[in-house]
Amino acid sequence: MKERRGICHLCGKYTELTFEHVPPKSANNKERARLLTGKEIFDTKKLSTGKSLRYINRQQGAGNYTLCRECNNNTGDWYAKEYIKFANEIGYILTNEIDMKKAKGIGLDSDKLYFQRIIKQILCMFLSTIQPEYAMQFKDIREYVLNKDEIKFDTNKYRISMYLLKKYEISHSGVMALLIKDNGKAVIRKVAIMNLYPIGFILEINPPDKEMDDTTNITKFTTLKYEELQKVVMKFSITEKYSLHNFTKKFIK
Numbered sequence: 001m002k003e004r005r006g007i008c009h010l011c012g013k014y015t016e017l018t019f020e021h022v023p024p025k026s027a028n029n030k031e032r033a034r035l036l037t038g039k040e041i042f043d044t045k046k047l048s049t050g051k052s053l054r055y056i057n058r059q060q061g062a063g064n065y066t067l068c069r070e071c072n073n074n075t076g077d078w079y080a081k082e083y084i085k086f087a088n089e090i091g092y093i094l095t096n097e098i099d100m101k102k103a104k105g106i107g108l109d110s111d112k113l114y115f116q117r118i119i120k121q122i123l124c125m126f127l128s129t130i131q132p133e134y135a136m137q138f139k140d141i142r143e144y145v146l147n148k149d150e151i152k153f154d155t156n157k158y159r160i161s162m163y164l165l166k167k168y169e170i171s172h173s174g175v176m177a178l179l180i181k182d183n184g185k186a187v188i189r190k191v192a193i194m195n196l197y198p199i200g201f202i203l204e205i206n207p208p209d210k211e212m213d214d215t216t217n218i219t220k221f222t223t224l225k226y227e228e229l230q231k232v233v234m235k236f237s238i239t240e241k242y243s244l245h246n247f248t249k250k251f252i253k
């Protein structure tokens with residue numbers, strides 16, 4: 001196979017890149033993926049009319065050549081396994097224990113999950129789904145993910161929120177800078193959205209105080225230790241996916 005060289009989105013080395021599954025292979029990402037090209041995603045007219053979009057076939061599931069071998073192996077060992085447990089537990093509840101037509105959310109009561117590992121996997125996936133030049137700018141997030149024992153994370157600068165998805169969907173937005181009208185003032189919101197069935201995540205950069213509707217703020221888990229188990233009792237909303245459309249009403253044209 002042709003060697004793919006580039007900048008590792010995590011450590012920043014220019015080297016041979018390996019395929020990083022987003023989400024991990026065992027978390028609903030074994031099937032052949034159909035990837036929408038960026039151009040197609042931003043053709044919002046097409047999206048709203050429901051016309052079919054052009055796809056790129058990927059035999060190995062959703063993901064891309066974004067991490068060097070070392071980073072791919074390390075994050076796989078340290079974080080992905082825990083994320084897979086978490087995603088599959090949620091998937092099990094959604095498909096077996098509730099009525100998806102009626103349920104508005106689920107409660108999670110667990111003391112068996114290492115949430116710091118889950119958060120680091122989520123951040124690693126965010127880094128993998130943005131352009132390498134852009135990933136380099138998030139030096140603080142990269143350093144946080146590169147060291148499994150790191151517990152320093154700027155919880156004022158970043159907010160990570162989570163929701164559950166009604167329908168199968170794997171998509172991600174990359175980091176978007178949106179110019180939004182807020183109380184008559186123009187403000188820039190920086191957000192990245194990942195819909196990784198059965199879970200969706202939003203990363204906000206310099207977030208406003210008000211949290212997004214129907215989401216659960218999970219940023220606090222960034223300060224847990226790698227080996228720390230914590231009793232977690234949380235509610236997660238089951239919702240339609242988040243997308244650019246959630247902001248479009250306030251868009252400045």
Ligand SMILES: [Zn+2]
Binds near residue numbers: 067
């Ligand atoms: Zn690397």
